[in-house]
Amino acid sequence: MLLRRRIVAAGILVVALVALVAVAVVPLASRLGAATDDRPPLNAAAFDPGLLIEDASFYDGAAMTATEIQDFLDEHIGRCATDSCLNVLRADLPARAELVSDATGRTICGPWEGGELSAAEIIERVQRACGISAKVLLVMLQKEQSLVAGATARDPAPEELAAAMGARCPDDAPCDPGRAGFADQVAQGATDLAAYRASEFMRQPGVHVIAYSPDPACGGSEVRIANDATAALYNYTPYQPNAAALAAGWDEGDACSSYGNRNFAWYWAAWFA
Structure with a gap:
Protein backbone atom coordinates (compact mmCIF):
# COMPACT_ATOMS: atom_id res chain seq x y z
CA MET A 1 0.00 0.00 0.00
CA LEU A 2 1.36 3.39 -0.97
CA LEU A 3 1.93 5.70 2.00
CA ARG A 4 1.37 9.43 2.02
CA ARG A 5 4.68 11.29 1.77
CA ARG A 6 5.08 14.97 2.48
CA ILE A 7 7.49 17.27 0.72
CA VAL A 8 9.00 20.11 2.73
CA ALA A 9 8.91 23.52 1.13
CA ALA A 10 12.69 23.83 1.12
CA GLY A 11 13.02 20.57 -0.82
CA ILE A 12 10.51 21.70 -3.38
CA LEU A 13 12.38 24.97 -3.81
CA VAL A 14 15.58 23.08 -4.58
CA VAL A 15 13.73 21.01 -7.18
CA ALA A 16 12.49 24.15 -8.86
CA LEU A 17 15.82 25.92 -8.87
CA VAL A 18 17.55 23.01 -10.59
CA ALA A 19 14.80 22.38 -13.12
CA LEU A 20 16.22 24.94 -15.54
CA VAL A 21 16.54 23.60 -19.05
CA ALA A 22 19.96 22.73 -20.43
CA VAL A 23 18.88 23.05 -24.06
CA ALA A 24 16.80 26.21 -23.76
CA VAL A 25 19.30 28.21 -25.78
CA VAL A 26 19.80 25.62 -28.56
CA PRO A 27 17.65 26.13 -31.66
CA LEU A 28 15.52 23.11 -32.48
CA ALA A 29 16.63 22.88 -36.09
CA SER A 30 20.22 22.24 -35.03
CA ARG A 31 19.10 19.18 -33.02
CA LEU A 32 16.60 17.63 -35.42
CA GLY A 33 19.11 16.69 -38.10
CA ALA A 34 16.28 16.55 -40.65
CA ALA A 35 13.14 18.47 -41.41
CA THR A 36 9.91 17.27 -39.83
CA ASP A 37 6.40 17.48 -41.20
CA ASP A 38 5.46 19.88 -38.43
CA ARG A 39 5.55 23.57 -39.27
CA PRO A 40 5.52 26.32 -36.67
CA PRO A 41 3.18 29.30 -36.80
CA LEU A 42 5.74 31.69 -38.23
CA ASN A 43 3.77 34.85 -37.48
CA ALA A 44 5.88 36.23 -34.65
CA ALA A 45 3.12 38.65 -33.71
CA ALA A 46 0.94 35.68 -32.70
CA PHE A 47 3.38 34.69 -29.93
CA ASP A 48 2.09 35.98 -26.60
CA PRO A 49 4.84 35.71 -23.95
CA GLY A 50 2.27 36.20 -21.19
CA LEU A 51 0.02 33.32 -22.25
CA LEU A 52 1.92 30.30 -23.56
CA ILE A 53 -0.96 27.86 -22.93
CA GLU A 54 -4.33 27.87 -21.19
CA ASP A 55 -4.58 26.38 -17.70
CA ALA A 56 -7.39 24.03 -18.73
CA SER A 57 -5.17 22.45 -21.39
CA PHE A 58 -2.04 22.32 -19.24
CA TYR A 59 -3.58 20.84 -16.07
CA ASP A 60 -5.67 18.15 -17.82
CA GLY A 61 -4.90 14.85 -16.14
CA ALA A 62 -7.06 12.90 -18.61
CA ALA A 63 -6.02 14.54 -21.87
CA GLU A 75 2.64 8.56 -36.20
CA HIS A 76 5.34 11.11 -35.45
CA ILE A 77 8.34 8.81 -34.98
CA GLY A 78 7.61 6.31 -37.71
CA ARG A 79 10.23 3.65 -38.37
CA CYS A 80 12.61 3.31 -35.42
CA ALA A 81 16.30 2.54 -35.98
CA THR A 82 16.80 1.08 -32.49
CA ASP A 83 14.86 -0.19 -29.49
CA SER A 84 15.20 3.21 -27.79
CA CYS A 85 12.61 5.28 -29.67
CA LEU A 86 9.68 6.30 -27.53
CA ASN A 87 7.21 4.30 -29.62
CA VAL A 88 9.06 1.05 -28.77
CA LEU A 89 10.87 1.89 -25.52
CA ARG A 90 10.06 0.08 -22.29
CA ALA A 91 11.39 1.28 -18.95
CA ASP A 92 10.93 0.72 -15.23
CA LEU A 93 8.79 3.29 -13.45
CA PRO A 94 9.27 2.92 -9.67
CA ALA A 95 6.11 3.06 -7.58
CA ARG A 96 5.65 6.34 -5.77
CA ALA A 97 3.54 7.60 -2.88
CA GLU A 98 1.44 10.73 -2.89
CA LEU A 99 3.46 13.96 -2.71
CA VAL A 100 2.01 16.77 -0.60
CA SER A 101 3.34 20.31 -0.11
CA ASP A 102 4.08 21.27 3.48
CA ALA A 103 3.78 24.91 2.40
CA THR A 104 0.15 24.67 1.35
CA GLY A 105 -1.10 21.19 2.24
CA ARG A 106 -2.06 20.69 -1.39
CA THR A 107 -1.34 17.51 -3.32
CA ILE A 108 1.45 17.89 -5.86
CA CYS A 109 1.07 14.43 -7.42
CA GLY A 110 -1.06 11.49 -6.45
CA PRO A 111 0.40 7.99 -5.99
CA TRP A 112 1.12 5.61 -8.85
CA GLU A 113 1.87 1.93 -9.23
CA GLY A 114 5.25 1.01 -10.65
CA GLY A 115 6.26 -1.55 -13.24
CA GLU A 116 7.99 -2.13 -16.54
CA LEU A 117 5.91 -0.01 -18.90
CA SER A 118 5.94 1.38 -22.40
CA ALA A 119 6.83 5.04 -22.78
CA ALA A 120 3.17 5.76 -23.56
CA GLU A 121 2.06 4.02 -20.36
CA ILE A 122 4.61 5.96 -18.31
CA ILE A 123 3.43 9.28 -19.76
CA GLU A 124 -0.23 8.39 -19.14
CA ARG A 125 0.36 7.18 -15.58
CA VAL A 126 2.30 10.31 -14.61
CA GLN A 127 -0.27 12.50 -16.37
CA ARG A 128 -3.06 11.12 -14.19
CA ALA A 129 -1.09 11.32 -10.95
CA CYS A 130 0.30 14.84 -11.39
CA GLY A 131 -2.52 16.43 -13.37
CA ILE A 132 -0.18 17.55 -16.16
CA SER A 133 -1.55 16.83 -19.63
CA ALA A 134 0.14 14.10 -21.66
CA LYS A 135 0.03 16.56 -24.55
CA VAL A 136 2.15 18.96 -22.51
CA LEU A 137 4.58 16.15 -21.64
CA LEU A 138 4.90 15.19 -25.31
CA VAL A 139 5.68 18.79 -26.26
CA MET A 140 8.21 19.01 -23.43
CA LEU A 141 9.92 15.82 -24.62
CA GLN A 142 10.18 17.33 -28.08
CA LYS A 143 11.37 20.79 -27.12
CA GLU A 144 13.91 19.40 -24.67
CA GLN A 145 15.50 16.52 -26.59
CA SER A 146 13.58 16.12 -29.90
CA LEU A 147 12.30 12.69 -28.84
CA VAL A 148 8.91 12.80 -30.57
CA ALA A 149 9.60 13.96 -34.15
CA GLY A 150 12.61 14.15 -36.45
CA ALA A 151 15.87 12.28 -36.85
CA THR A 152 16.73 12.24 -33.14
CA ALA A 153 13.38 10.65 -32.29
CA ARG A 154 14.14 7.78 -34.68
CA ASP A 155 17.55 7.08 -33.13
CA PRO A 156 17.90 8.71 -29.69
CA ALA A 157 21.23 8.56 -27.89
CA PRO A 158 21.41 7.33 -24.27
CA GLU A 159 22.27 10.81 -23.03
CA GLU A 160 19.20 12.24 -24.77
CA LEU A 161 16.92 9.74 -23.06
CA ALA A 162 18.73 10.39 -19.78
CA ALA A 163 17.78 14.08 -20.00
CA ALA A 164 14.44 13.53 -21.74
CA MET A 165 12.50 16.28 -19.95
CA GLY A 166 15.43 18.51 -19.05
CA ALA A 167 14.46 17.98 -15.40
CA ARG A 168 17.25 18.76 -12.91
CA CYS A 169 19.37 19.90 -15.87
CA PRO A 170 20.61 23.45 -15.15
CA ASP A 171 22.02 25.64 -17.90
CA ASP A 172 25.43 25.86 -16.27
CA ALA A 173 25.95 22.36 -14.83
CA PRO A 174 25.51 18.69 -15.76
CA CYS A 175 22.16 17.01 -15.19
CA ASP A 176 21.56 15.36 -11.83
CA PRO A 177 22.59 11.70 -12.40
CA GLY A 178 20.02 10.64 -9.82
CA ARG A 179 17.27 11.78 -12.18
CA ALA A 180 18.71 10.24 -15.35
CA GLY A 181 16.57 7.92 -17.45
CA PHE A 182 13.32 8.29 -19.34
CA ALA A 183 10.90 7.24 -16.60
CA ASP A 184 12.67 9.27 -13.91
CA GLN A 185 12.76 12.29 -16.22
CA VAL A 186 9.04 12.17 -17.00
CA ALA A 187 8.24 11.71 -13.31
CA GLN A 188 10.50 14.54 -12.16
CA GLY A 189 9.52 16.93 -14.94
CA ALA A 190 5.80 16.51 -14.34
CA THR A 191 6.31 16.81 -10.58
CA ASP A 192 8.20 20.07 -11.00
CA LEU A 193 5.54 21.49 -13.31
CA ALA A 194 2.79 20.58 -10.84
CA ALA A 195 4.71 21.78 -7.78
CA TYR A 196 4.98 25.43 -8.81
CA ARG A 197 1.21 25.88 -8.47
CA ALA A 198 0.57 23.41 -5.67
CA SER A 199 3.26 24.92 -3.44
CA GLU A 200 2.68 28.52 -4.56
CA PHE A 201 6.35 29.38 -4.89
CA MET A 202 8.68 30.95 -7.44
CA ARG A 203 6.94 32.97 -10.16
CA GLN A 204 3.18 33.13 -9.91
CA PRO A 205 0.79 34.96 -12.27
CA GLY A 206 1.52 38.68 -12.41
CA VAL A 207 4.16 41.00 -13.85
CA HIS A 208 7.72 39.67 -13.89
CA VAL A 209 10.93 40.54 -15.71
CA ILE A 210 11.76 37.57 -17.95
CA ALA A 211 15.28 37.37 -19.37
CA TYR A 212 16.02 36.72 -23.03
CA SER A 213 18.90 34.33 -22.35
CA PRO A 214 21.22 33.12 -19.57
CA ASP A 215 23.58 36.00 -20.41
CA PRO A 216 22.64 38.90 -18.08
CA ALA A 217 23.95 41.37 -20.66
CA CYS A 218 21.11 40.39 -22.99
CA GLY A 219 18.53 41.83 -20.62
CA GLY A 220 14.85 41.04 -20.73
CA SER A 221 11.47 42.68 -20.46
CA GLU A 222 8.43 42.78 -18.21
CA VAL A 223 5.89 40.08 -18.99
CA ARG A 224 2.39 39.99 -17.52
CA ILE A 225 2.05 36.27 -16.86
CA ALA A 226 -1.62 35.51 -17.26
CA ASN A 227 -2.02 32.11 -15.62
CA ASP A 228 -0.47 29.31 -13.58
CA ALA A 229 0.53 27.23 -16.61
CA THR A 230 2.57 30.03 -18.17
CA ALA A 231 4.19 30.75 -14.81
CA ALA A 232 5.13 27.07 -14.50
CA LEU A 233 6.77 27.09 -17.92
CA TYR A 234 8.83 30.17 -17.05
CA ASN A 235 9.85 28.62 -13.74
CA TYR A 236 10.97 25.51 -15.61
CA THR A 237 12.68 27.42 -18.46
CA PRO A 238 13.21 31.01 -17.29
CA TYR A 239 13.71 32.73 -20.66
CA GLN A 240 11.53 34.27 -23.33
CA PRO A 241 12.40 34.46 -27.04
CA ASN A 242 13.63 37.82 -28.27
CA ALA A 243 12.54 39.36 -31.57
CA ALA A 244 15.38 37.64 -33.46
CA ALA A 245 14.33 34.21 -32.19
CA LEU A 246 10.72 34.79 -33.20
CA ALA A 247 11.72 36.00 -36.67
CA ALA A 248 14.00 33.02 -37.29
CA GLY A 249 11.44 30.22 -37.64
CA TRP A 250 13.04 27.08 -36.22
CA ASP A 251 16.49 28.54 -36.91
CA GLU A 252 18.91 30.59 -34.85
CA GLY A 253 18.23 34.18 -33.96
CA ASP A 254 21.14 36.12 -32.50
CA ALA A 255 23.56 35.80 -29.61
CA CYS A 256 20.82 36.79 -27.15
CA SER A 257 18.18 34.37 -28.43
CA SER A 258 16.75 31.44 -26.49
CA TYR A 259 14.28 28.94 -27.83
CA GLY A 260 12.74 26.73 -25.16
CA ASN A 261 9.46 28.55 -24.59
CA ARG A 262 9.26 29.59 -28.24
CA ASN A 263 9.49 25.94 -29.25
CA PHE A 264 6.98 24.89 -26.61
CA ALA A 265 4.40 27.40 -27.89
CA TRP A 266 5.01 26.54 -31.52
CA TYR A 267 4.85 22.78 -31.05
CA TRP A 268 1.71 23.16 -28.97
CA ALA A 269 0.15 25.17 -31.79
CA ALA A 270 1.32 22.75 -34.49
CA TRP A 271 0.17 19.58 -32.71
CA PHE A 272 -2.71 20.40 -30.40
CA ALA A 273 -4.06 23.96 -30.58
Whole structure:
Protein backbone atom coordinates (compact mmCIF):
# COMPACT_ATOMS: atom_id res chain seq x y z
CA MET A 1 0.00 0.00 0.00
CA LEU A 2 1.36 3.39 -0.97
CA LEU A 3 1.93 5.70 2.00
CA ARG A 4 1.37 9.43 2.02
CA ARG A 5 4.68 11.29 1.77
CA ARG A 6 5.08 14.97 2.48
CA ILE A 7 7.49 17.27 0.72
CA VAL A 8 9.00 20.11 2.73
CA ALA A 9 8.91 23.52 1.13
CA ALA A 10 12.69 23.83 1.12
CA GLY A 11 13.02 20.57 -0.82
CA ILE A 12 10.51 21.70 -3.38
CA LEU A 13 12.38 24.97 -3.81
CA VAL A 14 15.58 23.08 -4.58
CA VAL A 15 13.73 21.01 -7.18
CA ALA A 16 12.49 24.15 -8.86
CA LEU A 17 15.82 25.92 -8.87
CA VAL A 18 17.55 23.01 -10.59
CA ALA A 19 14.80 22.38 -13.12
CA LEU A 20 16.22 24.94 -15.54
CA VAL A 21 16.54 23.60 -19.05
CA ALA A 22 19.96 22.73 -20.43
CA VAL A 23 18.88 23.05 -24.06
CA ALA A 24 16.80 26.21 -23.76
CA VAL A 25 19.30 28.21 -25.78
CA VAL A 26 19.80 25.62 -28.56
CA PRO A 27 17.65 26.13 -31.66
CA LEU A 28 15.52 23.11 -32.48
CA ALA A 29 16.63 22.88 -36.09
CA SER A 30 20.22 22.24 -35.03
CA ARG A 31 19.10 19.18 -33.02
CA LEU A 32 16.60 17.63 -35.42
CA GLY A 33 19.11 16.69 -38.10
CA ALA A 34 16.28 16.55 -40.65
CA ALA A 35 13.14 18.47 -41.41
CA THR A 36 9.91 17.27 -39.83
CA ASP A 37 6.40 17.48 -41.20
CA ASP A 38 5.46 19.88 -38.43
CA ARG A 39 5.55 23.57 -39.27
CA PRO A 40 5.52 26.32 -36.67
CA PRO A 41 3.18 29.30 -36.80
CA LEU A 42 5.74 31.69 -38.23
CA ASN A 43 3.77 34.85 -37.48
CA ALA A 44 5.88 36.23 -34.65
CA ALA A 45 3.12 38.65 -33.71
CA ALA A 46 0.94 35.68 -32.70
CA PHE A 47 3.38 34.69 -29.93
CA ASP A 48 2.09 35.98 -26.60
CA PRO A 49 4.84 35.71 -23.95
CA GLY A 50 2.27 36.20 -21.19
CA LEU A 51 0.02 33.32 -22.25
CA LEU A 52 1.92 30.30 -23.56
CA ILE A 53 -0.96 27.86 -22.93
CA GLU A 54 -4.33 27.87 -21.19
CA ASP A 55 -4.58 26.38 -17.70
CA ALA A 56 -7.39 24.03 -18.73
CA SER A 57 -5.17 22.45 -21.39
CA PHE A 58 -2.04 22.32 -19.24
CA TYR A 59 -3.58 20.84 -16.07
CA ASP A 60 -5.67 18.15 -17.82
CA GLY A 61 -4.90 14.85 -16.14
CA ALA A 62 -7.06 12.90 -18.61
CA ALA A 63 -6.02 14.54 -21.87
CA MET A 64 -4.93 11.32 -23.60
CA THR A 65 -5.20 7.60 -23.01
CA ALA A 66 -2.14 5.36 -23.23
CA THR A 67 -3.44 4.08 -26.58
CA GLU A 68 -3.79 7.63 -27.93
CA ILE A 69 -0.28 8.49 -26.76
CA GLN A 70 1.08 5.34 -28.42
CA ASP A 71 -0.69 6.19 -31.68
CA PHE A 72 0.70 9.73 -31.54
CA LEU A 73 4.24 8.44 -31.02
CA ASP A 74 3.89 5.88 -33.81
CA GLU A 75 2.64 8.56 -36.20
CA HIS A 76 5.34 11.11 -35.45
CA ILE A 77 8.34 8.81 -34.98
CA GLY A 78 7.61 6.31 -37.71
CA ARG A 79 10.23 3.65 -38.37
CA CYS A 80 12.61 3.31 -35.42
CA ALA A 81 16.30 2.54 -35.98
CA THR A 82 16.80 1.08 -32.49
CA ASP A 83 14.86 -0.19 -29.49
CA SER A 84 15.20 3.21 -27.79
CA CYS A 85 12.61 5.28 -29.67
CA LEU A 86 9.68 6.30 -27.53
CA ASN A 87 7.21 4.30 -29.62
CA VAL A 88 9.06 1.05 -28.77
CA LEU A 89 10.87 1.89 -25.52
CA ARG A 90 10.06 0.08 -22.29
CA ALA A 91 11.39 1.28 -18.95
CA ASP A 92 10.93 0.72 -15.23
CA LEU A 93 8.79 3.29 -13.45
CA PRO A 94 9.27 2.92 -9.67
CA ALA A 95 6.11 3.06 -7.58
CA ARG A 96 5.65 6.34 -5.77
CA ALA A 97 3.54 7.60 -2.88
CA GLU A 98 1.44 10.73 -2.89
CA LEU A 99 3.46 13.96 -2.71
CA VAL A 100 2.01 16.77 -0.60
CA SER A 101 3.34 20.31 -0.11
CA ASP A 102 4.08 21.27 3.48
CA ALA A 103 3.78 24.91 2.40
CA THR A 104 0.15 24.67 1.35
CA GLY A 105 -1.10 21.19 2.24
CA ARG A 106 -2.06 20.69 -1.39
CA THR A 107 -1.34 17.51 -3.32
CA ILE A 108 1.45 17.89 -5.86
CA CYS A 109 1.07 14.43 -7.42
CA GLY A 110 -1.06 11.49 -6.45
CA PRO A 111 0.40 7.99 -5.99
CA TRP A 112 1.12 5.61 -8.85
CA GLU A 113 1.87 1.93 -9.23
CA GLY A 114 5.25 1.01 -10.65
CA GLY A 115 6.26 -1.55 -13.24
CA GLU A 116 7.99 -2.13 -16.54
CA LEU A 117 5.91 -0.01 -18.90
CA SER A 118 5.94 1.38 -22.40
CA ALA A 119 6.83 5.04 -22.78
CA ALA A 120 3.17 5.76 -23.56
CA GLU A 121 2.06 4.02 -20.36
CA ILE A 122 4.61 5.96 -18.31
CA ILE A 123 3.43 9.28 -19.76
CA GLU A 124 -0.23 8.39 -19.14
CA ARG A 125 0.36 7.18 -15.58
CA VAL A 126 2.30 10.31 -14.61
CA GLN A 127 -0.27 12.50 -16.37
CA ARG A 128 -3.06 11.12 -14.19
CA ALA A 129 -1.09 11.32 -10.95
CA CYS A 130 0.30 14.84 -11.39
CA GLY A 131 -2.52 16.43 -13.37
CA ILE A 132 -0.18 17.55 -16.16
CA SER A 133 -1.55 16.83 -19.63
CA ALA A 134 0.14 14.10 -21.66
CA LYS A 135 0.03 16.56 -24.55
CA VAL A 136 2.15 18.96 -22.51
CA LEU A 137 4.58 16.15 -21.64
CA LEU A 138 4.90 15.19 -25.31
CA VAL A 139 5.68 18.79 -26.26
CA MET A 140 8.21 19.01 -23.43
CA LEU A 141 9.92 15.82 -24.62
CA GLN A 142 10.18 17.33 -28.08
CA LYS A 143 11.37 20.79 -27.12
CA GLU A 144 13.91 19.40 -24.67
CA GLN A 145 15.50 16.52 -26.59
CA SER A 146 13.58 16.12 -29.90
CA LEU A 147 12.30 12.69 -28.84
CA VAL A 148 8.91 12.80 -30.57
CA ALA A 149 9.60 13.96 -34.15
CA GLY A 150 12.61 14.15 -36.45
CA ALA A 151 15.87 12.28 -36.85
CA THR A 152 16.73 12.24 -33.14
CA ALA A 153 13.38 10.65 -32.29
CA ARG A 154 14.14 7.78 -34.68
CA ASP A 155 17.55 7.08 -33.13
CA PRO A 156 17.90 8.71 -29.69
CA ALA A 157 21.23 8.56 -27.89
CA PRO A 158 21.41 7.33 -24.27
CA GLU A 159 22.27 10.81 -23.03
CA GLU A 160 19.20 12.24 -24.77
CA LEU A 161 16.92 9.74 -23.06
CA ALA A 162 18.73 10.39 -19.78
CA ALA A 163 17.78 14.08 -20.00
CA ALA A 164 14.44 13.53 -21.74
CA MET A 165 12.50 16.28 -19.95
CA GLY A 166 15.43 18.51 -19.05
CA ALA A 167 14.46 17.98 -15.40
CA ARG A 168 17.25 18.76 -12.91
CA CYS A 169 19.37 19.90 -15.87
CA PRO A 170 20.61 23.45 -15.15
CA ASP A 171 22.02 25.64 -17.90
CA ASP A 172 25.43 25.86 -16.27
CA ALA A 173 25.95 22.36 -14.83
CA PRO A 174 25.51 18.69 -15.76
CA CYS A 175 22.16 17.01 -15.19
CA ASP A 176 21.56 15.36 -11.83
CA PRO A 177 22.59 11.70 -12.40
CA GLY A 178 20.02 10.64 -9.82
CA ARG A 179 17.27 11.78 -12.18
CA ALA A 180 18.71 10.24 -15.35
CA GLY A 181 16.57 7.92 -17.45
CA PHE A 182 13.32 8.29 -19.34
CA ALA A 183 10.90 7.24 -16.60
CA ASP A 184 12.67 9.27 -13.91
CA GLN A 185 12.76 12.29 -16.22
CA VAL A 186 9.04 12.17 -17.00
CA ALA A 187 8.24 11.71 -13.31
CA GLN A 188 10.50 14.54 -12.16
CA GLY A 189 9.52 16.93 -14.94
CA ALA A 190 5.80 16.51 -14.34
CA THR A 191 6.31 16.81 -10.58
CA ASP A 192 8.20 20.07 -11.00
CA LEU A 193 5.54 21.49 -13.31
CA ALA A 194 2.79 20.58 -10.84
CA ALA A 195 4.71 21.78 -7.78
CA TYR A 196 4.98 25.43 -8.81
CA ARG A 197 1.21 25.88 -8.47
CA ALA A 198 0.57 23.41 -5.67
CA SER A 199 3.26 24.92 -3.44
CA GLU A 200 2.68 28.52 -4.56
CA PHE A 201 6.35 29.38 -4.89
CA MET A 202 8.68 30.95 -7.44
CA ARG A 203 6.94 32.97 -10.16
CA GLN A 204 3.18 33.13 -9.91
CA PRO A 205 0.79 34.96 -12.27
CA GLY A 206 1.52 38.68 -12.41
CA VAL A 207 4.16 41.00 -13.85
CA HIS A 208 7.72 39.67 -13.89
CA VAL A 209 10.93 40.54 -15.71
CA ILE A 210 11.76 37.57 -17.95
CA ALA A 211 15.28 37.37 -19.37
CA TYR A 212 16.02 36.72 -23.03
CA SER A 213 18.90 34.33 -22.35
CA PRO A 214 21.22 33.12 -19.57
CA ASP A 215 23.58 36.00 -20.41
CA PRO A 216 22.64 38.90 -18.08
CA ALA A 217 23.95 41.37 -20.66
CA CYS A 218 21.11 40.39 -22.99
CA GLY A 219 18.53 41.83 -20.62
CA GLY A 220 14.85 41.04 -20.73
CA SER A 221 11.47 42.68 -20.46
CA GLU A 222 8.43 42.78 -18.21
CA VAL A 223 5.89 40.08 -18.99
CA ARG A 224 2.39 39.99 -17.52
CA ILE A 225 2.05 36.27 -16.86
CA ALA A 226 -1.62 35.51 -17.26
CA ASN A 227 -2.02 32.11 -15.62
CA ASP A 228 -0.47 29.31 -13.58
CA ALA A 229 0.53 27.23 -16.61
CA THR A 230 2.57 30.03 -18.17
CA ALA A 231 4.19 30.75 -14.81
CA ALA A 232 5.13 27.07 -14.50
CA LEU A 233 6.77 27.09 -17.92
CA TYR A 234 8.83 30.17 -17.05
CA ASN A 235 9.85 28.62 -13.74
CA TYR A 236 10.97 25.51 -15.61
CA THR A 237 12.68 27.42 -18.46
CA PRO A 238 13.21 31.01 -17.29
CA TYR A 239 13.71 32.73 -20.66
CA GLN A 240 11.53 34.27 -23.33
CA PRO A 241 12.40 34.46 -27.04
CA ASN A 242 13.63 37.82 -28.27
CA ALA A 243 12.54 39.36 -31.57
CA ALA A 244 15.38 37.64 -33.46
CA ALA A 245 14.33 34.21 -32.19
CA LEU A 246 10.72 34.79 -33.20
CA ALA A 247 11.72 36.00 -36.67
CA ALA A 248 14.00 33.02 -37.29
CA GLY A 249 11.44 30.22 -37.64
CA TRP A 250 13.04 27.08 -36.22
CA ASP A 251 16.49 28.54 -36.91
CA GLU A 252 18.91 30.59 -34.85
CA GLY A 253 18.23 34.18 -33.96
CA ASP A 254 21.14 36.12 -32.50
CA ALA A 255 23.56 35.80 -29.61
CA CYS A 256 20.82 36.79 -27.15
CA SER A 257 18.18 34.37 -28.43
CA SER A 258 16.75 31.44 -26.49
CA TYR A 259 14.28 28.94 -27.83
CA GLY A 260 12.74 26.73 -25.16
CA ASN A 261 9.46 28.55 -24.59
CA ARG A 262 9.26 29.59 -28.24
CA ASN A 263 9.49 25.94 -29.25
CA PHE A 264 6.98 24.89 -26.61
CA ALA A 265 4.40 27.40 -27.89
CA TRP A 266 5.01 26.54 -31.52
CA TYR A 267 4.85 22.78 -31.05
CA TRP A 268 1.71 23.16 -28.97
CA ALA A 269 0.15 25.17 -31.79
CA ALA A 270 1.32 22.75 -34.49
CA TRP A 271 0.17 19.58 -32.71
CA PHE A 272 -2.71 20.40 -30.40
CA ALA A 273 -4.06 23.96 -30.58
